[in-house]
Amino acid sequence: MELKDKCPNIILINCDDLGYGDVGCYGSGVNRTPGIDYLAQNGMRCTSFYMASPVCSPSRGAMMTGCYPPRIGFESFEGEWVLFPGQGVGLNSDEVTIAQILQRAGYRTKLVGKWHCGDQEEFLPTNHGFDEYYGLPYSNDMGRQVFKEDFPPLPLLSGTGIVELQPDQRSITERYVEQCRIFIRENKNNKFFLYLAHMHVHLPLYAGEEFVKKSINGDFGACVEAIDWSVRVLLHELRSLGLEEDTLVIFTSDNGGRGDHGGSNAPLKGNKGTTWEGGQRVPCIFYWPGHIAPGQECRELICSLDFYRTLAELGHGTMPADRKNDSLDIRRVILEGGKTPRDTFFYYIMGNLEAVRDKEWKLHVAKDGKPVRLLYHISEDPGEQENVYESHPEIVKHLEHSLEECRYELGDALTGIKGTQIRPIGRVENPHPLAEYDINHPYVVMMYDREEVG
Known part of the structure; x- marks a missing residue:
C-alpha cells in the first residue's frame, strides 16, 4: 500500500510528566508495564524523540499546532511557566489544530483528559476541533488542596459544562477509559481521532486501590500501572471490534519526569522544567499492526511537532496554507524505518x-x-x-x-x-475561573489531602 493510501483511525495517548526511564521497555525495573511494553515489542520504540517544551502548556499547544511554543505565543503566560485557572490567555482561535484538520477530513474527534491550553470558553477543546471533550482542563494540582485553599474547585468537564467539582482523583483514570471505550464503539464505522491525555503521573499522586496494592514502587508505580491498564483496555477494545489493524496508536509523555516521588529519567540528565535531555526526551511508541514492523528501535531525531503534518497526511487532511509551522512528515520513518527529515x-x-x-x-x-x-x-x-x-x-x-x-x-x-x-496568544477580556468555591456545595472531595504539587 502506498503512503498516500493509508488512512487510519488514530489514538494518541499522552501521559503527564512520565519520564524516559519510567516504563519497562525504556529500562524501568520497578514499574510494571506489560501493555506499553507490548506496543514496543510489536511496533516502533523511539529513543531520540522530543517534546517541544519541558513543561506542560507550551508542550501541549505545540503538539496540537505543530509549532514551537514561541510561534503561537506560548513562550510564557503572563509571566507564568504554564496556564493557571481563570487566566485570560490561551490557544488563539485563529490557530489550526491537528484535531481541526482531521475533523475537516471527516474524522470524529474526541479529547479525553487534560487540555491545559486555556480554560476560558473560546480556548476549550470543542472550540479547537474536538467534537467531544471530557476531562480536567488543566493540571490536577490546580484544585482545592491543602495549603492551596485560594484555588477554585477542580472542575471535571463534558464539552464546556461542568460535570463535577473536586472529583475523586483515584477514579479519574477509570472514568477516562470508559469515555474512550464509548467513543470507539460509537465510531467503529467512522474514522476517528481519539486523544487520551492522562492525569498521571503529575502530582499529587492518586491511584485506585487495586493499583496501589499491586505496586512495588508506591503511589508512583501505581499511577504508571494505571496508565498501562488503560493501554491494555484500549487494545482489547480495538481487537474486539476488529479495528486493531485500522488504528495507529501513539504513546508518549508531555515532558520529562520530575525525577522524584519514584520517577526516573535514567539514563538522561535533568528533569521536567529543564532543557537537559531529561526535560524533553521522552518515551514514544508507534503501534499499527500490519503497517509498522514489530520490534523496531528508532534512533532518528523526531519530535512531537512532527505529529501535526504526519497525522494530517495520514488522515488525508489539508494543511493550512496561510501560516508557517515547524512540523515535518515522518511517515517514512515510522512506516518504512527510513531516515528522518529533521536535522535540528x-x-x-x-x-x-x-x-x-x-x-x-x-x-x-x-x-x-x-x-x-x-x-x-x-x-x-x-x-x-x-x-x-x-x-x-x-x-x-x-x-x-x-x-x-x-x-x-x-x-x-x-x-x-x-x-x-x-503569532499572538489568544486573549479574552474579563476572564474568570470555571468555578468559584462555595462553602455550601456538597463537593465529592472538599479538599485534596496531599501537599504534592508540580
Missing part, C-alpha cells in the same frame, strides 16, 4: 532559547538565564556528561549559526530578540 531541534523554556541539537550534536548556550558553553556528542553521550566544547570549534560555529537563524524567526527572551514569524 531547538530547546525553549519561558521564551529563552537555551540549546540546539543538530543530528548527533547538542549545544547549550544558556542555563537559568545565564550564558553557558556546553557541547555534547549527544548520540553517544545522552547523559550529557562530557563537555567537548573546546575540541570542536567548527561544530560549535555551525550550531551557533542555527541558533541565530532560529532567534531571527522565533525570538529569544535571553538576548532580547523578538521573532519575525511569531
Whole structure:
C-alpha cells in the first residue's frame, strides 16, 4: 500500500510528566508495564524523540499546532511557566489544530483528559476541533488542596459544562477509559481521532486501590500501572471490534519526569522544567499492526511537532496554507524505518532559547538565564556528561549559526530578540475561573489531602 493510501483511525495517548526511564521497555525495573511494553515489542520504540517544551502548556499547544511554543505565543503566560485557572490567555482561535484538520477530513474527534491550553470558553477543546471533550482542563494540582485553599474547585468537564467539582482523583483514570471505550464503539464505522491525555503521573499522586496494592514502587508505580491498564483496555477494545489493524496508536509523555516521588529519567540528565535531555526526551511508541514492523528501535531525531503534518497526511487532511509551522512528515520513518527529515531541534523554556541539537550534536548556550558553553556528542553521550566544547570549534560555529537563524524567526527572551514569524496568544477580556468555591456545595472531595504539587 502506498503512503498516500493509508488512512487510519488514530489514538494518541499522552501521559503527564512520565519520564524516559519510567516504563519497562525504556529500562524501568520497578514499574510494571506489560501493555506499553507490548506496543514496543510489536511496533516502533523511539529513543531520540522530543517534546517541544519541558513543561506542560507550551508542550501541549505545540503538539496540537505543530509549532514551537514561541510561534503561537506560548513562550510564557503572563509571566507564568504554564496556564493557571481563570487566566485570560490561551490557544488563539485563529490557530489550526491537528484535531481541526482531521475533523475537516471527516474524522470524529474526541479529547479525553487534560487540555491545559486555556480554560476560558473560546480556548476549550470543542472550540479547537474536538467534537467531544471530557476531562480536567488543566493540571490536577490546580484544585482545592491543602495549603492551596485560594484555588477554585477542580472542575471535571463534558464539552464546556461542568460535570463535577473536586472529583475523586483515584477514579479519574477509570472514568477516562470508559469515555474512550464509548467513543470507539460509537465510531467503529467512522474514522476517528481519539486523544487520551492522562492525569498521571503529575502530582499529587492518586491511584485506585487495586493499583496501589499491586505496586512495588508506591503511589508512583501505581499511577504508571494505571496508565498501562488503560493501554491494555484500549487494545482489547480495538481487537474486539476488529479495528486493531485500522488504528495507529501513539504513546508518549508531555515532558520529562520530575525525577522524584519514584520517577526516573535514567539514563538522561535533568528533569521536567529543564532543557537537559531529561526535560524533553521522552518515551514514544508507534503501534499499527500490519503497517509498522514489530520490534523496531528508532534512533532518528523526531519530535512531537512532527505529529501535526504526519497525522494530517495520514488522515488525508489539508494543511493550512496561510501560516508557517515547524512540523515535518515522518511517515517514512515510522512506516518504512527510513531516515528522518529533521536535522535540528531547538530547546525553549519561558521564551529563552537555551540549546540546539543538530543530528548527533547538542549545544547549550544558556542555563537559568545565564550564558553557558556546553557541547555534547549527544548520540553517544545522552547523559550529557562530557563537555567537548573546546575540541570542536567548527561544530560549535555551525550550531551557533542555527541558533541565530532560529532567534531571527522565533525570538529569544535571553538576548532580547523578538521573532519575525511569531503569532499572538489568544486573549479574552474579563476572564474568570470555571468555578468559584462555595462553602455550601456538597463537593465529592472538599479538599485534596496531599501537599504534592508540580
